[in-house]
Amino acid sequence: MFVIAAVATTLLVAYSMTWFRSKIKLGGKHVIITGGSEGLGFSLAKEFCMKGSHVTIIARTKSKLDQAIVELQELALPEVRFQALTADVTQYEQMQAVVQEAEASFGPCDFMVCNAGATHPGFTGYSAYAPTKYAVRGLADTLRNELQGTGVHVSIGFPADMDTPCYKGEELIKVARGFVHGIEQGRYHLPSPDIGQDWFIMDGTASWSPRRLAQSPCDQKANTTSSYWQDPGLETDIHGVNRVPYRDQGWNFWNWENHRIHYVQAGSSGPPIVLVHGFGASAYHWRYNIIELAKKHRVFAVDLLGFGWSDKALVDYSSNIWSDQIAAFIKEVVNDGPVVLAGNSLGGYNSLATAARYPDLVKGVVLLNGAGRIEDVQTAVEAPVAAGLSSTEKEVLAAIDPADFSDAGHTASGMTRQNSASRTNSSSQSSASQTAAPLTKSSKEQTSFLQQVLSPLATIAKRVAVYGSFVLTKQPSRVKQVLQQVYIDKTNVDDDLVKSIIRAAEDPNAAEVFYRVIGGNSGVTGGGASVNQLLNKLDNKMPMLLLWGDLDPWIGPGSAARVKKYYPKADRVGIQAGHCPHDEKPAEVDRILVEWADKL
Structure with missing residues (x-):
């Protein structure tokens, strides 16, 4: 099925993209190619x-692979x-092993290219061979429907006749170049830049949008949502409580604006619930x-970009950027x-x-200790933040969520962290739940901790400070x-939770992302x-639940009270927990x- 041979070649392509909406950047992507030691597979590898x-x-x-x-x-x-x-694609265990090995080396696969020989319809002498290749089309159509909503898109490429051991046709490099060009351009029917005719089709018939996927007449509703996704798994923690086990490779991926977005999905029926983590979490x-x-419920927990x-x-x-992603x-x-x-947060x-x-x-x-700048009023009393830490250490608390938030919060998506004067003057207060009458205060006076520390610094100095903060924060003991x-x-502050935070921080771009989010580019400071x-904008019409950890030392119950003041429709439920009540x-x-x- 995956070996290049005969007159024309079919390329069965699976990649993490729901459908092409814009040009694709191939730099840094991981491509796995079967039949990659020679012929079209090797030409694609070169491209x-x-x-x-x-x-x-x-x-x-192996000898051909070594030469390649x-x-x-x-x-x-x-x-x-x-x-x-080295592997034989007809052997499932071998393929499973090599794909795992490949992803262990280069990370998750972004494009899987499988080569299969095919013939023209009705080609004399191939009555037994040709039907087996038609099956590739059926396989692609079925996989496309089964993988709906998982972020994996399946397509077929039908290039022109090309040079193979059995046939003399177009140069392989031209075919490969057209294939890669098609992926880059986000097009599935394109003229050849070299041959001057429409010779290459990436066939996504009626399926580039998952809303147009073919549905089974006996179960149309089942195909309106994802049918196949990585089950989150189940384990029992040391206290006998069920939870999702930690997986270093993650679960499911979806392509948004040419970015790989991770999510966990569970549940086969019921109204959907989407869960969104806090700053530095996942x-x-x-x-x-x-x-x-x-x-x-059908449950989706998504990682923000x-x-x-x-x-x-x-x-x-x-x-x-993040509300666009969630939508x-x-x-x-x-x-x-x-x-x-x-x-949360x-x-x-x-x-x-x-x-x-x-x-x-x-x-x-549902807001679980939601962050965010609340203008004009503030709570007079909230517990102090991270007493005893240096200013640099306080600054880096944001690395794990939500760090030195005042009651009004922190913004990475434009959310501004408000440092109330009352908090800086309330170090003698001991009750995180104590509140006082609202006080008026101009937005100019609501200056965040980061603004106070970083605004006097030049850009280079600020970058050094933030990078230094990041290095300090990502140490396991510090997290x-x-x-x-x-x-x-x-109880639930365990090694797996720490590991999930550290893993993200080890990415080569993590420090720069951290800088861009809190160092000014995201609007964190205003x-x-x-x-x-x-x-x-909600006009007191959208149902809202304020599900609050009332013992939160950073975004205490005063914040929930202020939201309730502005939005009377909201339901308010307090829990004797800290900043992350859902995990505590x-x-x-x-x-x-x-x-x-x-x-x-």
């Missing part, structure tokens, strides 16, 4: 290498990595909630809205922003220490819509969340 992709070629004959590697070394860019692995932070919520297993993209983290995720992956959208702000900007996609929003400061019950503005008191949070969602 991808010259585009900056990391390439794994798979074939049966020698040639690739002469062509590839200095930063490109490539490898050759979808894994919902490990105790996913399993329980999935008993009555720049965090968790999602790409650490070097982009401008503007005020709307696209609901439309393209969940594909069954409107949803209940729940977020930064995720709370972004859930609110998504509901305000895309109200048709959200039927209810655990800060987590323990915001968890009142520290930009973005305030919570007030977002609430006003998961059973209580799950029960409250399900009961509230079921009433919508």
